[in-house]
Amino acid sequence: MKAWFSDSGQRVEVFIPSRRWFRPLMGRCCQACTPRSWDGFYHTRLSSLGFRSATWVTEEDTRYRGWLVRRICCVLAVGSWKVLTNTPGDLLERVCSNKRVQDVAASQACGCRGDSKFQQQCKEKVLGILAGIQAPLCLPMLRLCCWALLRFLSCLFFSVQLHRGQLDMVLRAVRRKPGVPLVFLSTHKSQLDGLLLSFLLFSQGLGVPRVTVGNLTCSPRLRALLGCLGAVFLPTRVEQALSDQDGELPVAVLASYVEEVLRSRQPLVVFLEEPSAPWHLSGPARAWLAPLYRAVRDGAVPDILLVPVGIAYDRTPDRFCRDGAEPSAQPLGLRACLWAACRALCRCFGCARVDLAQPFSLQEFVAKSLICQSSMGKPLEELLPTILGMLSSQPDYSRADGPEHRMTTSSEAEEEMMVTKLGLHALSDAIACSAVTAVGITSALLLHKHRKCVRLSQLMADFAWLLEETLLRQHDVSFSGQLRALVLHSLAMLRAHLTLYHLAPLGDVLVVVKDSAETQWELSCHSTQIVPIFASEAVGACAIRALLLELLPFVGEAPCPSSITFSEDELHHKILTLLQLLPPSLLGLKPCQPLDCQSQDILDKLTLCGLLEAEEEGERYLCDVSSRRCRTPHWTNLDFSDSDTDSDDNHCKRCFRICEPKDSPGFLLFFCHLLSPVLATYVRAVAFLEQHSWPQPEHPMWSLVLSTLQSFKNIGVLKERPSPSGPLLHLTQPFCSSEGRRKLRAFLEQFMQL
Structure with missing residues (x-):
């Protein structure tokens, strides 16, 4: 048992759970950033409330x-669902009377603020922008579509699971803070997510x-x-307006509309990522999070309860609407959606699971973040010298931006930093609370451990092993049942990419x-579910x-890995280099944690799971790959005694020897393979840099490779410059040459296990 005290003065304990199968309640909010929410919106009994299928009425x-009720219960149930709040009838007048909207409109009209003609023109502009943002709810159409969606989801999925304890946790938070609006911050796996979440919450x-609708172009x-x-x-071009001219009318109307939605206590759903660009905070998400932050900062609403949401599918209906067409090829029409829905009914997508994380207060998050801001960025000077093979001093990963830095930071930069931190924090929470499917576990085993073939009996044993390791790390799964039935179900979901042979003499099945590249892609997409768990x-x-x-190159013949010892x-x-990349x-890392804390946590976990064995400096070892002085983790400098002095000399330099856990053979190789698909995508992105002429226009819909280019932009390989036709990506000077x-390719390949 380890314990320390957080900045809020609360005692934080970390314990090692026992090795037994249990179903944890996931989604606890960050104790460091929101300690009051961590204590207030949770009860231990919530984990025992069980599940229900939202489509079983x-x-x-x-x-x-x-x-008769049993035959028309779906119609009666949908008719009894309550519409708690709606858009106010005088929404246009409220938006037009907003001070910021009036100031922006007056600046565009050259100061003719009191003119009646100007007011009429301003009202018409606002009405046009507002009509493009939203429309009043049509309750008869809403109930009709909910009934049709209920029947459609019942045919599309075996079940749509929702944890009763998580739902009760959100309802408790609403009752404890009456009058505070709810905002759900969700991952985005498919274009079906919006309809699914709307149906579930209603x-x-x-x-x-x-x-909210992101980059989807609709008719x-x-x-x-x-x-x-x-x-x-x-609104049209609002993302460019947010980055270039913060005072444009569409941005002001959007901010005013969001404030009115929050005041009327209508729930709001914001998708943090795009299905084509996972793990990255999308541009539309930033555009929606910025008005939320301003509403709390300016006092338009006292507080907002944020609820991260995780969505998991056995088979993601990612081509549900377009059937493989490019998202930007043409606007999505109503006829195409109906035809895609009819085709989807002929396929089986397994089960779906929606997880609601613990709500937390935006006001508390902002106040805590302004008090202690950690360095969540990735400065170029910290990673580029390593990529290019240049010598650089050891960077300080534990530093935080001090008060002097915050005083010189402009309000726009502070807002951008806060929105980014909030979005990344919520995205990490949403991914962490997402349940793991049986298809995800099976895909990970077939992709990273049994790459060619495996017997069904061995696959079942490995499935049980990986399931136990997942539950041991406090992550839930979206299934229950007999082991053989679960494995066969996952194989049925992947049957297009597998071939099964019955081994009659052994009474077994060869998988x-x-x-094919399509098989590798499909298994890779499913196996990413377990990456945050074992990251x-x-x-x-x-x-x-x-x-x-x-x-x-220095040891000649390959020695036994257990005979090699590495310095700390x-x-x-x-580890820090890979964390930056x-x-x-x-x-699954939170941006509020300094990188050196994350690195030390990784070393502790490797030691805990038996992959590394710590040795003191005086012990004999065969090879030390570093001659530099061991860096002392910042937490070892804390003095918990009554002494007034600390000394770095009291900390013993540690070394680590590679071990192989007896109960988990091949553990190290499995973990090396786990990040290979992501790193392989980075390597393919380097090839993309060599094959195309630069500058390149920044495409609004990132594919997985273009999503990797977004990471390259963050670390300084690419640089974005504005142009009349939109942002252009340029190669920075060190990477213009082959x-x-x-060097960039070699830097990436050193971490990749083929």
Whole structure:
């Protein structure tokens, strides 16, 4: 048992759970950033309330009983769902009377503020922008579509699971803070997510939410239908307005509209990522989070309760609407949606699971973040010298921006930093609370452990092992049942990419993975579910692989890995380098944690799971790959005794020896393979840099490779510059040459296990 005290003065304890199967309640909010929310909106009994399927409606969900009720219970249930709040009738007048809207309109009209003609023109402009953002709810159409969606989801999925304890936790938070609006910050796996979340929240008594629509281009008819069901859209070119001219009228109208939605206590759903660009905070998400932050900062609403939401599918209906067409090829029409829905009914997508994390207060999060801001960025000077092979001093990863820095920071930069931190924090929480599917576990085993073929009996044993490791790390799964049935169900979901052979003499089944790029892509997409769970061990394993690769030219024949000992500072250096490179939301890391704390946590987890064994400095070892002085973790300098002095000399330099856990053979190699698909995408992105002419226009819909280019932009490989046709991406000077790109490729490949 370890304990320390957080900045809020509360005692924080970390314990090692026992190895037994249990179903934890996930989604606790950050204790460091929101300590009051962590204590206030949770009860231990919530984990025992069990699950329910949102698509299973019986007469128990209505006020009536009888044989006729059992036949029309869906109609009666949908008719009894309550619309708690709606858009105010004088919304246009409220938006037009907003001071910021009037100031922006007056600045565009050259100061003719008191003119009646100007006021009429301003009202017409605001009306046009507001009509593009939202439409009034049509309750008859809403109930009709909810009934149709209930029947459709019942045919599409075996079940849509929702944890009763998580729902009760959100309802408790609403009752404890009456009058405070709810905002759901969700991951985005499919274009079906908006309809699914709207249906779930409406059916569970949370009201009809306003659901944000990201980069999806809709036809006028589909846009009108979605608008009357609660969808809200960003005004045209609002993302450019947010970054270039913060005072433009569409941005002001959007901010005023969000304030009115919050005042009327309508739930709001914001998707933090795009289905084509996972793990990255999307541009539309930033555009919606900025008005939320301003509303609390300016006092338009006293507080906002934020609820991260995780969505998991056995098979993601990612091509549900467009059937593989490019998202920007043409506007999505109503006829295309109906045809895609009819085709989807002929397929089986397994089960779906929606997880609601613990609500937390935005006002508390902002206040805490302004008091202690940690360095969540990735400065170029910390990673670029490592990529280019240049010597640099050891960066200080534990520093935080001091008060002097905050005083010189402009309000726009502070707002951008706060919105980014809030978005990344919520995205990490949403990914962490997402349940793992049986298809995800099976795909990870077939992709990272049994890459060619495996017997069904061995696959079942490995499935049980990986399931136990997942539950041990306090992550839930979206399934229950007999082991053989679960494995066969996941194989049925992946049957297009597998070949099964019955082994009659052994009474077993041989599972053969098809050798195709499509199979690798499908398994990779499913296996990313377990990456945040084992991210710390995977990063540490890749760092060990990179160090072993550096040793090979000096040791001749490949020695036994257990005979090699690494120094602590070299392990920290490799781990920190990889932490800077990969998106924190992919690794399940919170942006409020300094990098050196995350690195030390990774070393502790590797030691805990038996992959590393610590040795003191005086013990004999065969090879030390570093001659530099060991870096002392910042937490070892804390003095818990009554002494007034601390000394770095009291900290013993540690070394680590590679071990192989007896109960988990091949653990290290499995963890090395876990990040290979992501790193392989980075390597393919380097090839993309060499094959295309630059500058390149920044495409609004990032594919997975373009999402990797977004990471390259963060670390300084690419630089964005504005242009009349939109943002352009330029290669920075060190990577304009083929030698610089070769070094970048070699830097990435050192961590990748083929």
